Amino acid sequence: MMRLLALALLLPPGRCAVHRSPLDRSPGSDALLGQDDEVVKRVLPEGAAPGRSKRAVDAERARAALGADPAAEVTVWTAAGSHPMSNRSSSQWSATVVRIDTPHGPADLAVAALLDEHMVARVRIAGLPADKVPTDFLRRLGGFEYAAGSLEQPVSTLEAAQKKAAEGKDAEALLMRALLHVRSSMSQVTPANSVIVDRILKKERKPAEAEALSKIFEEMSRSSDALTFLRDDQRKRLRDLSGSHAASARAAAAAIRAGDWKRADDSLQAISTGCAGCHGQFARLFRPERAKRGIGDGYFRVGFDVLAEPGADPKLTDAIAAGVRRALVLLSNAK
Ligand code: HEC
Numbered sequence: 001m002m003r004l005l006a007l008a009l010l011l012p013p014g015r016c017a018v019h020r021s022p023l024d025r026s027p028g029s030d031a032l033l034g035q036d037d038e039v040v041k042r043v044l045p046e047g048a049a050p051g052r053s054k055r056a057v058d059a060e061r062a063r064a065a066l067g068a069d070p071a072a073e074v075t076v077w078t079a080a081g082s083h084p085m086s087n088r089s090s091s092q093w094s095a096t097v098v099r100i101d102t103p104h105g106p107a108d109l110a111v112a113a114l115l116d117e118h119m120v121a122r123v124r125i126a127g128l129p130a131d132k133v134p135t136d137f138l139r140r141l142g143g144f145e146y147a148a149g150s151l152e153q154p155v156s157t158l159e160a161a162q163k164k165a166a167e168g169k170d171a172e173a174l175l176m177r178a179l180l181h182v183r184s185s186m187s188q189v190t191p192a193n194s195v196i197v198d199r200i201l202k203k204e205r206k207p208a209e210a211e212a213l214s215k216i217f218e219e220m221s222r223s224s225d226a227l228t229f230l231r232d233d234q235r236k237r238l239r240d241l242s243g244s245h246a247a248s249a250r251a252a253a254a255a256i257r258a259g260d261w262k263r264a265d266d267s268l269q270a271i272s273t274g275c276a277g278c279h280g281q282f283a284r285l286f287r288p289e290r291a292k293r294g295i296g297d298g299y300f301r302v303g304f305d306v307l308a309e310p311g312a313d314p315k316l317t318d319a320i321a322a323g324v325r326r327a328l329v330l331l332s333n334a335k
Helices: 002-010 030-041 059-066 135-141 155-167 171-201 208-226 232-258 261-292 314-332
Strands: 051-056 073-081 091-102 105-114 119-126
Touching: 030 073, 030 091, 030 105, 030 119, 059 314, 073 314, 091 119, 091 314, 105 314, 119 135, 119 314, 135 314, 155 171, 171 208, 171 232, 171 261, 208 232, 232 261
Parallel strands: none
Antiparallel strands: 051 073, 073 091, 091 105, 105 119
């Protein structure tokens, strides 16, 4: 069972999290700013002495991205510091606080970003009951890299692309469909995997998640021919790799159903050791192809570019993801 625990460490780091809340925080009084300073401290580098200023928001650009009227002004905190996911030894951090509407009432979301590097640095929330805070989800948002182009588009651009990909029949539509499938299915794989680990540890004969994994990799194998930006040999390798993952996931599902925990553990091991092998060859080739087509990371849609967290309330994680996007749009359009 140690191997199952090791799996959790093998999973890719959370480089990877929409609609506007009516509770857009007005550029507050100094009393409010005093509170915000406390929240913001938790997203900026430790020990930093941040600068704080109120800045006007480029309304036109922010409106285009949010599909709604942005706040006219935004309070921006800045500090320099290093970030474990950044390539630079010291980066410029910018942070702000947005109020979001959650199923547990309004909460304040502090978001820090390395704008030059298109990276979310850290996200924390204040005002939620402690047992409702989706800690893992917030932690995974730190280090998320977004495509600037996606951040500048309204979320309806992604929805239109999804619709076109679902309905179109030509080669470009098939390619879009395959790209969308790989991206959104990958953001399901990590949470599904941790549920499978749990099923095996608790000896629960529930194969649904392993079956879902096998479907994901079967579909990936089937659609690899549509990925025309890959060379023939790359397409074949992707087809084979996803095919063998589908087979391992099927074997895991059968073993879980039969209560053969040793075999279930072995199959899961086969799946988890293969993640990095495929990513090393392929992951970086997909990102620019998606960004080019307006379906890059940066929409902050849970289940598309942002990982779901097993057990977390989807309404809450959606609200947080949308809040992160709003904060980034405000920060990157602050004049
Ligand atoms: C057959 C190839 C293949 C296998 C096997 C595979 N992946 Fe992926 N994965 C990809 C590709 C390709 C991407 C990049 C997708 C994109 O950016 O559109 C990706 C991206 C991801 C991402 C998103 C990373 C980011 O940039 O945020 C996660 C998370 C992920 N995979 C998890 C997993 C896990 C966990 C496993 C193993 C259980 C796994 N994948 C196995 C091909 C694979």
